[in-house]
Amino acid sequence: KQEVTQIPAALSVPEGENLVLNCSFTDSAIYNLQWFRQDPGKGLTSLLLIQSSQREQTSGRLNASLDKSSGRSTLYIAASQPGDSATYLCARWTGRRALTFGSGTRLQVQP
Amino acid sequence: EAQVTQNPRYLITVTGKKLTVTCSQNMNHEYMSWYRQDPGLGLRQIYYSMNVEVTDKGDVPEGYKVSRKEKRNFPLILESPSPNQTSLYFCASSSSPGGTEAFFGQGTRLTVV
Numbered sequence: 624k625q626e627v628t629q630i631p632a633a634l635s636v637p638e639g640e641n642l643v644l645n646c647s648f649t650d651s652a653i654y655n656l657q658w659f660r661q662d663p664g665k666g667l668t669s670l671l672l673i674q675s676s677q678r679e680q681t682s683g684r685l686n687a688s689l690d691k692s693s694g695r696s697t698l699y700i701a702a703s704q705p706g707d708s709a710t711y712l713c714a715r716w717t718g719r720r721a722l723t724f725g726s727g728t729r730l731q732v733q734p
Numbered sequence: 735e736a737q738v739t740q741n742p743r744y745l746i747t748v749t750g751k752k753l754t755v756t757c758s759q760n761m762n763h764e765y766m767s768w769y770r771q772d773p774g775l776g777l778r779q780i781y782y783s784m785n786v787e788v789t790d791k792g793d794v795p796e797g798y799k800v801s802r803k804e805k806r807n808f809p810l811i812l813e814s815p816s817p818n819q820t821s822l823y824f825c826a827s828s829s830s831p832g833g834t835e836a837f838f839g840q841g842t843r844l845t846v847v
Contacts, residue, residue: 654832655832655833657835657836659838664841664843665840665841666824666838666839666840666841667824667838668838669835669836669837669838672834672835674833712777714777714836716831716832717832718832720765720767720782720784720790720831720832721767721779721782721792721793721831722767722769722777722779722826722836724776724777725776726776727776
């Protein structure tokens, strides 16, 4: 069964820093990966979808990369802001038509 | 605006009292799914549906029922809720599971006492 691991579990940075969130997965099959953001008491907001054929995807200050050979994805956040504070989840589609989620990285950006 | 809408957002109920959590999407997606989120266990799939009248079990289906009579709606039914079903529930939809972006609802926080 596929497992998705996210490191670190929590991260606190001062405003303005660039940061990297890590996601690793065990299944080498060709499936897409999606990054989400979850705010307390709210739903999951999709940030980026990386197709299995892509190496990276960008949206504003966010850049996500995918390396299937090493089973890793990273989410790069440039010039972090207090409004970026949230839990970031990576999830990978499985052959069973489900998303397998990592446990998340809780990010706190200090003003 | 493309969205997945769940109702209610918060629900407190008693053990054994049947309840339904509704989910509706306005994107004409064929695929819909239910997940529950629990501390330390993360998000786990309960049921999914590939189209009208086509549903299948996820990882944790026990104690839940679903139906898909219309493309836009995918209600989650708890026939006899128990305290271990206290959780945060999310509905999701996608035009092509695995191929395109998945959209999630705002969540329903259920407490069973």
